[in-house]
Amino acid sequence: MGEVRVRIAPSPSGNLHVGTARTALFNYLFAKKTGGKFILRVEDTDKERSSEAYIKNIFDSLKAMGLNWDEGPDVGGPYAPYTQSEKFDVYQKYAKELMDKGFAYECYCTQDELEEEKQTCINEKRAHIYSGRCRDLSEEDKAKFKREGRKPAIRFKMPSKTMKFHDIIKGDLEFDTSLMGDFVIMKSNGTPTYNFAVVIDDMQMAMTHIIRGEDHISNTPKQIAIYEALGAEVPQFGHLGMILAPDRSKLSKRHGATAVSEFVEKGY
Ligand code: GLU
16 A cells, blocks of 8 residues: 555534544544554635634644644645635536536526425425436526526436445445435535535545544445546545434533633643
């Protein structure tokens, strides 16, 4: 195996959570053990929820724990930029490539139309999966929608199959991807979604292992499908258990302090 490259990729929509710090710790230790690299990437595609103050809190908290990174937004590195909002053009380029190769398509559905589809599914007691009705639009259909002022999102054509992968922590996993439907990779405002941006970055930044919380397991088949469509090497995945509150629910503010900085302030 070549050099191990792992990362922590927080979204700056809050202070560094102890759960993210724990994930960072496992990645850091794995990098140190294998003589690899530990990388910090800021996943700030959601501009409304992201802030500079949270970015600073995340950097300071990781440093307070001694989890220093080899590459990242502040220290740079061979795969800069390490901040997603600085590379929207890159995601656009790959989305276009997927469309050109027939793996993705423009979806002109409005929020109201999608809501209606969802309601129909609920009424008919079926799982809500996008119908795929924009998959085969003609050029005329598209031109008509454009004249109506509609802006397209881009959806990935999710293949229907049994997807198997070996999780280095959980073991062999299997998913029925026909239950996932064609998902949006670029919103109509030109912003990439998490599942898309994360693959482009992990691919470009040559990550070898994706070690993260098990709340992301259900995203993994979608991400693997994108790697496969791009003809890229699929990294190894490992999903860690989550830190839970004493009542076994997800640890949140109602259980007390959840931010690393709160513990630092308390003198830990
Ligand atoms: N930005 C994502 C999060 O904070 C990263 C998940 C991942 O590691 O892929 O949950």
